[in-house]
Amino acid sequence: MRPPPFAVTLEEHATLPAIGDEIDFYNNVWKTWPAVREALRDFDSRRISDLDGGNVRLQVISSLPGMASINPSGCRAGNDELAAHIARHPGRFAGFAALPMERPEEAAAELKRTVREHGFVGAMVDNNLADGTHYHEKRFWPVFEAAQELDVPIYTHPSPPSAESLKTRFAGPWPTVVSTGIATGCWGWHEDVGLHIIQLFAAGLFKQFPRLKIIIGHMGELIPMMIDRLDGSRFFSKGDVGKFSDVWDRNIWVTSSGMFSVRVLEMLLQVTKKERVLFSIDTPFNASERGLKFLEELAEKEVFESQEELDGFAYGNAVRLLKLDVDGVEG
Template identity: 25%
Template structure:
């Protein structure tokens, strides 16, 4: 069954070698990059799990881009249609960030915006995000963000679904919000927020199927079947490893299709 990977990135050395990812490298066995990684390596990793489309994201932080939008556009151009771009933005320069988002969507064909709050140590309710939320609504693209504890060596507070995701969904009811990394240890909160707001979704990136919390599996099997998307967090976890025990979740065919690709195709307008 074809797959869409809603949270991945083709890394640069600036990204993968950063000191804040030391904990992830320790957990996953990843090594640092001595040179840029060929796009073909990422495409092979996607193909191993029948991933037809990977949503490859830029990374912007206070010290500048770890993966720039133009770098992502170059990866996408070399992917033969297998990658689609997800924009990043510099929160410290709000108007420049809005203009860059409009360029990424309008000129580069990107399908979403992703900001990682722990990278900025600013929760999603900070005023610096709000011009970008308005632009996302105007452009018709989702806002993707991280929820749950922070695996890298940064504080976790910004990943709380309540109050942060709940509040931005109240302030911007037209904004589609895709919350990556499940929300653990606040998974029940994340499910409650997704239930409450029609435009809030969950992606499973950074977790293998065996590590999904029981409450998320129950949600996915039932009322949440149109609310949960597959994501890997490649290269930290490959899609094949993330999906290795998918059959153990006990999903029916319709739910499996929605989880692996149908929800993402609808939400990101692929």
């Protein structure tokens, strides 16, 4: 099996000046990884070079997570900034809107504006507000209603942990950097997004909006191994929300963002339709070249049953979901 001819990636971050990148969590990150901060701010030669090095034809850009939820004016200005960057590089970039989820009506309006005025292909939202609030309460549902109306997905991305949660849930007799790792990419981020999706299901969101499209990253945010248990549980029988696996098959798409493990992808494919699984890098926290090597490994080991399925993972599924204009690919 040959490697895919190119890739499309969609969990790829940038810093937008109108929204910023300065909160305590990130200020500590920048001390350790200043080069990442600079990469997040670049929309030109450095970003394009990274794309080319990984054979990525088109990248969907989103604001750095954890910065947008409480900043309506910043979101609007930042989305306009992003649209200008996209316009300078036709065919290489697309955009996910940043939304002020603390104000759901304004967030819904901004989603509609950016899709209609700028051609954005959806939104990427922080998984929770700064105080940990998820979006299963009905006051947040106008955002999901707008997404269904526009037929664009909402990408739910992990949010930086609060100082309180770092202290109460993840600290212990180990270095602070280890606590941060447990709270974020090693466990806590994924646990929290998985919990959130199950809460949305339990609240009846997907019954209310049956055509809603949600994207989650990191090979499914720990959910795949729990799907059969969720379906077999009697706890949801009183909620009249159906089977979780039906929601998984109908409403959820999953990216590989930041995870380049063949065996984890194989586990994901055991419980997920192949057309619902999408390739991503997690720029700039990973280099696109690393993603290219992963695609080459998948081809060599024939993880997918056909060339069409592998190409779908690399780019075709994203093109169809986001209705992207990519030469030579039917959207």
